[in-house]
Amino acid sequence: MTLTARRLAVGYPGRTVLADIDLEIPSGRITAVVGPNACGKSTLLRALAGIARPAAGEIRLDGIPLADIAPKRLARRIALLPQSPPVPAGISVEALVRRGRHPHQRWLTPWSAGDQEAVDAALCRTGLENLRARPLERLSGGQRQRAWVALALAQRTDHLLLDEPTTFLDLRHQLDLLALVTELNAVDDATVVLVLHDLAQAARYAHHLVVVADGGIAADGPPAEVLTEELVTTVFEVDCRVVPDPVSGSPLVLPLPATPQKIRAREKENR
Structure with missing residues (x-):
């Protein structure tokens, strides 16, 4: 039950958000998608769910292109919870x-x-x-x-895609939800892909990390291999130290305070 993207490009009319994406979602595991704001995390999730149509390349489920799977049949295999759905x-x-x-x-x-x-x-x-x-x-x-x-x-479904599911939740309910995700994966063998902003939670609860940046995949793999000080500094523009989490042993990113000089330098770069 593999979900793969090959040479994928996806976006909106007149704008390509992600291009040249090669990605395999590990079956029966928890994958967390992280990255800066507006980098294309939600677009990637919508493409993996078969909602955002590729401009190039394709996504396959068990070797079958999503475009060849009837919508109702696909909805019995992949569930997507988008950001802030209308009530x-x-x-x-x-x-x-x-x-x-x-x-x-x-x-x-x-x-x-x-x-x-x-x-x-x-x-x-x-x-x-x-x-x-x-x-x-x-x-x-x-x-x-x-x-x-x-x-x-x-x-x-056997694939559950959650776009920022901890939004609006206090800390206790965030942890309850992530425990539920862990249970679904361990007990029901669900393949879970979720977009998270908290790098510590992503590293602790996910088996696999996908880092989205600059219109592509900056890195993907086990959290211990992906979350390096160099990657966090490059992708998130935050100086940090990465140490073992004292509870889980997973990578824990400790941001360093930004100096006024660095803030001014970044503002100058963004002008």
């Missing part, structure tokens, strides 16, 4: 999560016990079982984010 007016939490079962529905096929079990399990795993009847617009930002995650879980 349907008046919809309840459970009604939203039930939408995750649409790829599994057939014409005139009634709602099944299996469909309801998938919804109930997704609500339970995200801690929303007691909020199932509440309108989505009445939830806090963190609760709303968990409802969208529950929708993706109810879809029950």
Whole structure:
């Protein structure tokens, strides 16, 4: 169950965001995509989900081009949670999560016990079982984010793509969500790809890192090999020290304070 991109170029009309991308997402592992703001992380995730169409190259799932897979069939294999999805007016939490079962529905096929079990399990795993009847617009930002995650879980795919899933979550709920991702990978053998901003969380929870910068892939591989002081300084323009995390042993990036001279120099470069 491999997801690969070869010579991929993707973007928008009149603008190429990423080009000449060769990438293989490790099957049955957690991959974190990191990089500066507006570098193309979300665009890459949308392409891997088959939503953003390549301008060149292709993406394959188990050797089959995504373009050759029917949309409903593809949605039974790959679930995507985008950034800040629009909130349907008046919809309840459970009604939203039930939408995750649409790829599994057939014409005139009634709602099944299996469909309801998938919804109930997704609500339970995200801690929303007691909020199932509440309108989505009445939830806090963190609760709303968990409802969208529950929708993706109810879809029950073997590939789960999450674009900044910890947005709007406080620290405890961030850790709960990342623990859930770890459980899905370990217990359900799900292949997970998630965009994260926190390099420490990416290094601790992911088996594989993909660093996006300057319209391409700056590096990819195990966190211990990818997260070097040189890479962080080059890609994020932050001087740092990389040390072992005292809890997990994964790479921990310690930023060094920026001096006024360096701030002025960067401002001059960006003019």
